[in-house]
Amino acid sequence: MLELRPFGYLICASFLIVLVLGQVMAFPDSGGEDEPLTARSMGSETDPVAVIVPLPEITSNGTRYYLNATLSYDPTNDYLNESETIVDYIWEITHENVTVYAYGTQDWYRFEDVGLYKIKLTVRDSWGNTGVNFTAVISVDDADFDDLPDWWELFYFDTMDPGAADDFDSDGYTNLQEWAGGTLPDVADPPPPEPGILEENWMYFAAAAAVTAGVLVAMYPRIKRKRKELETKKIAIAIELEKSLDEE
Numbered sequence: 001m002l003e004l005r006p007f008g009y010l011i012c013a014s015f016l017i018v019l020v021l022g023q024v025m026a027f028p029d030s031g032g033e034d035e036p037l038t039a040r041s042m043g044s045e046t047d048p049v050a051v052i053v054p055l056p057e058i059t060s061n062g063t064r065y066y067l068n069a070t071l072s073y074d075p076t077n078d079y080l081n082e083s084e085t086i087v088d089y090i091w092e093i094t095h096e097n098v099t100v101y102a103y104g105t106q107d108w109y110r111f112e113d114v115g116l117y118k119i120k121l122t123v124r125d126s127w128g129n130t131g132v133n134f135t136a137v138i139s140v141d142d143a144d145f146d147d148l149p150d151w152w153e154l155f156y157f158d159t160m161d162p163g164a165a166d167d168f169d170s171d172g173y174t175n176l177q178e179w180a181g182g183t184l185p186d187v188a189d190p191p192p193p194e195p196g197i198l199e200e201n202w203m204y205f206a207a208a209a210a211v212t213a214g215v216l217v218a219m220y221p222r223i224k225r226k227r228k229e230l231e232t233k234k235i236a237i238a239i240e241l242e243k244s245l246d247e248e
Contacts, residue, residue, distance in 0.1 A: 025060060034205055046072040048086050050123045050133035059152030061139045061158070064110040067091050072123050072131070088124040111139040148179055156186050 053068035074085045075144035088120035093109060095117045102109060111117055117137045124130045143150050144160045153160045162168050162185075171188035178185035 046075045047129045048072065048123045048125045050121045050131040052119070052121050052133050052135050055119070055135060057136075058140060058143055059111055060143045060154070061114045061141055062154070063139075064108055064153045065137075067109050067119070067121075068109045069105045069123065072105070072121075074125050076121075079196060080113050085125045086123050086127050087099040088122075090122045090124075092120040092122070094120075104179060114139050114141050121231055147197050150174060152179060156184070200231070 028197060031209065039106070049176055051069065051071035051073070053066075053071060055065055055067075059065070069089050069091075072086060072089070089103060089105050091107065091109075093100050093102065095113065117139060119135045119137065120135045122130055123132075141149055146160075147164045148160075148162075151159055153162065157168060162175055164174065164179075166175050168175055168178075168185050169188045171187060171190075173181070173183065175185050177183075178189075183189050217242075
């Protein structure tokens with residue numbers, strides 16, 4: 001009979017342990033399948049990124065611009081090797097505490113009134129993750145600060161290049177005069193009338209009138225005194241005449 005020494009027992013025990021471990025590793029726990037890799041399981045690092053194509057900080061009221069979110073992206077595409085997963089694009093434009101909504105990657109919006117417009121873009125992917133971005137636009141009446149309303153310039157000139165002192169239709173009236181007078185700046189009006197003699201020399205006439213008035217004011221006391229003396233003489237003559245008539 002083969003006699004096993006203690007060293008032999010140790011070798012046999014080690015062999016059995018290795019055999020058991022091999023069986024366990026060959027048959028993993030069947031209690032549940034491995035969870036597939038999803039955007040939700042990867043956490044916030046895969047939230048979609050909302051990108052607003054830059055808008056002008058200051059614009060003329062009545063101007064229309066394109067709200068553009070085409071540069072927005074979803075990191076999930078890189079992790080999962082999938083196509084575009086952003087499914088919702090929501091625009092919120094707030095002006096004077098009134099909010100209007102627009103949807104989609106691109107949409108036109110007109111900044112109709114003067115004031116501050118707050119713009120918020122929210123993008124949402126197919127797993128419900130969201131990304132948000134903000135911007136703002138200030139709409140003013142005179143963006144080029146030339147004292148002419150921008151809408152008026154754009155309506156008549158299709159540009160805001162002409163200035164207030166320019167005469168677009170070469171009729172003798174500046175653009176500012178046309179705006180103030182309600183005339184058409186792109187249609188020549190009758191030229192301004194030539195100034196007359198009085199208009200050209202009004203300063204001289206005014207000076208002469210002032211001198212005359214000064215002389216009259218200065219002479220008024222003397223004239224009044226002379227008139228009083230004359231009245232006194234008339235009264236004295238009348239009294240003398242009456243006495244002579246009584247004596248007769």
